Amino acid sequence: GQQLNQSPQSMFIQEGEDVSMNCTSSSIFNTWLWYKQDPGEGPVLLIALYKAGELTSNGRLTAQFGITRKDSFLNISASIPSDVGIYFCAGQSRETSGSRLTFGEGTQLTVNP
């Protein structure tokens, strides 16, 4: 099946710092999504990307859909304590795997005040 490699696995940063995480795959995806998950809760959608090369922002978050369609990154600027959580990338490839989402392993973000 399709695999997404997400890095880094964890990050420990100071409040106010910028953060970057990324996902790569050997397969092409048509859609990239970034979710945040707090402990004991469901993934919450942050940003959705639909076109290769697309750069989209949502407040302090910026994500890009790689031009090869095999990667995506998420940046968080000026981090705050409530940014703490696990961030997952997810890809969708309608041609090869229908509408299912394939998730990365997650990036655990810790923000020290």
Added chain:
Amino acid sequence: EPEVTQTPSHQVTQMGQEVILRCVPISNHLYFYWYRQILGQKVEFLVSFYNNEISEKSEIFDDQFSVERPDGSNFTLKIRSTKLEDSAMYFCASATGPDNEQFFGPGTRLTVL
């Protein structure tokens, strides 16, 4: 803002028992999904459902699993005879279309003893 809801939030059951996990998708959504997340691991696709039938399923979704949309609002996942390894968080998700963002519920934590 409309959201996906799930009940119960936590289900404890004995091995071999049947469980039914319930979801109410967002009301104008037509595509429904179940995912699971074993503790500390990534989210994994189980099944997608559209137009009252299964669209696709993963290798995890074996004969012990079934899904149903018994009325116009509920979407259920049944595990016929639970095993210890079925212990996980189960997330329902819904979308307006097969290529659109999937919104997740808060999850049901299933514990099989």
